Amino acid sequence: TGTQKKRFILQRLKKLGVQVIALNKEKNWAASYVNDWIIADTAKHDETIRAVGEYLKTHTVDGIVTFWEDDVLLTAKLCEKYHFVGIPYKVAERARNKLLFRQFCQEHDLPFPKYTSVSSESELNAIAKKITFPVVIKPAYGSSSAYVIKADTIEDLRDVYAYVNKNLSTRVESALKDGSTIIVEEYIDGNEVDIDILLQNGKIKFFSISDNLQTKEPFFLESGYSLPSSLPDQIQKGLIEMAELVLEKLGVMHGCIHFEAKSTDAGPVPLEVNLRLGGDEVYPAVKKVWKVDLIDEAINIACGRYIKIIEREEPAEYVASQSLTSDKPGILSKLFIPKKFDSDLNVDEFHFDKEVGDTVFTPPVAYDFLGWCMVSADNPIEARENLEEVLKQVSYEIVPFSPLSSVGKTARRSRFSSAALSQNFASGKARIEKIRLLDQKNQRRLHIGVACNTYSSAEGAVEAELTSVGKNIEQVLRERGYQTTFIDFNDLNQALEILKNGNVDLVFNVGERLNDSSLLEPHIASIFDAMQIPYTGSNPFTLGLCIDKIKVKKLLTFHNIPTARWDYAYDLSDEINPDLRYPLIVKPANTDNSIGITNDSVVVDRRQLEQQLEYVITSLKRPALVEEYLDGDEYDVSIIGSEEDDLQVLPLARTTFTDLPEGYWHICPFDAKFLDSELYKEKLHTQIPPKNVNQKLLKLITEIALDTYNILDCHDYGRVEIKLDKEDNPYILELNPNPSINKGNRVPTVAELVGMDYGDFLEEIIALAIKRYKNKPPYYHLQPSLG
Known part of the structure; x- marks a missing residue:
């Protein structure tokens, strides 16, 4: 099903009366559009192919199609296995994997940029000698420009490679589940275009060429789109001839193809062959300009229904679209979208996928698009003017957060689960060495001092609470096998004597008063620091500040x-x-x-x-x-x-x-x-x-x-x-x-x-304190957080 951004596709299929069988890991938002489900994890191809085979034993299916990049290879396998109209797996793999595609172009005398794969940083100097800067580094199986980054110098290349190699993740780009190969290739300067093609029996039945606005480098964020292309007819002719040749040599015979290319001074160059419908504005734009429904025709092709060559006449209208992005990461704090745009602006599509309170990340952390807008007009200039006017009427504000901020970085699996983050340590020193060398599974061998305050039963409710907390902690830790010593800071001299001579390894600090004053609470922790005794909880500065x-x-x-x-x-x-x-x-x-x-x-x-x-x-x-x-x-x-x-x-x-x-x-x-x-x-x-x-x-x-x-x-x-x-x-x-x-x-x-x-809770606190004191210089925990 893809994400809910693909809802328009299923809505169209339902309107056509198509009986939809969805192959998905689970039933989801698409249920109201789906007639039946085959439940299988599409990331596990063998398991999924078996599940489809079992379904086909008792059900009739006319065709298999995907509109989702993640499942292009699986769709090819299914079509090949069960003899449906489609693209053979080896052909799909060659197109899907950018490295294999570059190799294919090189072997078949098709245009290609200089390229190479890279598997370690040690290879980068040799690559720099072979390929002229600027270069582009990208994952072989990526999509949506994720992890596609331009490098202008060898220093940039080292930094970019280190980042991509470390952070390549399906959490950012799910299509990467098919592989994590990294390639470096020559940067191609020129006009970028999309060519959307309907192909049946190896023959192009329809094509549409659109212009892409200049992407936001170095991360190649898609910024906008216009249709039809404004390039000269001769250049467009060269582009479609190049695309047809590439598809013929690849062996692509059927499908709705989203072909990405550049028009350069040296001629057209293929960038990518996407074996599925283009995303976002492609479907509504082609329908608006050429009156061709790519979803309808993709289904016809998949089901083996013959389609005639669709002759293009003059464009019915001209469209312009723009992606909505942010230059800075943060929280969407304000948003204004008119309830209705002026009718003379011809707003065909307006999508804003974020709500106030949502996080917005920018490359290289993530590739968040806020949404996109598409307008139409009788000519390209008016279409662009309409788009600019619409965008003036939309306002939003991103409140930035620093890289140290936690805003937007937590997630809960359920109301009952904890929200966890990841990475790094901190610590201290001195007789701290014992803590440093301690294997955590042996932490019950520690001698724990419990720092607290003891009051008589005649005193108030707060004092009763201060007394019982230390007693209960000591009792539970003893029951779990710890040697414990109670340290009453209402008797300061005795407390100092215990700390000096009591061989305490670590103090569980729940002391809240010194000389019966809560204002002196921070000084209890200061005593531990001065005596170089590890302790649980916050440092004196934090206790005093709060x-x-x-x-x-x-x-x-x-x-x-x-x-x-x-x-x-x-x-x-x-x-x-x-x-x-x-x-x-x-x-x-x-x-x-x-x-x-x-x-x-x-x-x-x-x-x-x-x-x-x-x-x-x-x-x-x-x-x-x-x-x-x-x-x-x-x-x-x-x-x-x-x-x-x-x-x-x-x-x-x-x-x-x-x-x-x-x-x-x-x-x-x-x-x-x-x-x-x-x-x-x-x-x-x-x-x-x-x-x-x-x-x-x-x-x-x-x-x-x-x-x-x-x-x-x-x-x-x-x-x-x-x-x-x-x-x-x-x-x-x-x-x-x-x-x-x-x-x-x-x-x-x-x-x-x-x-x-x-x-368990008390032992977790002890474990966290031990962790803080490992592998760091003395008194490190007294410094402000360095991130």
């Missing part, structure tokens, strides 16, 4: 990460930006665990704002962060890992507030988290994972959370909190680089959904 919500807001704003509009005050005399729109929420700018946040934190006028500022600054003795209130759902995004090789965004958790009674703002205050408020227990609803939520929204939430995690240089695990506004636009609230990971807490709970019980 306590200061004002600095975090400044940093995220600099990186264009969405946060609610905001201001801050260190003193009651500080003026709050009057442009902020009420309601506003006033928070202590450097507390954790939602301390200081109540239902009264949301204010609706100047008087309430001043009262709340006085409470935070005077009573709590904290600076105040003031943000515009967001009343949508709240998401917790739990992340484990440190670098692309091991990052996982765990299943999301969504909190909804719609059942809260009137007078209660849509926030999670301190009493909802720690005071067991019956009202919040009953009226706040958490979904793990979220239900009935737009997948693109979840993807965007995942990716801005991951960028936040990376920008703030979080290590091993963390939790990003995100709030939506009325329009479901996501905004970062904060990153907690040391969230509670007690049994039943949010992060371990969502980890269970990807198959990690509590003990």
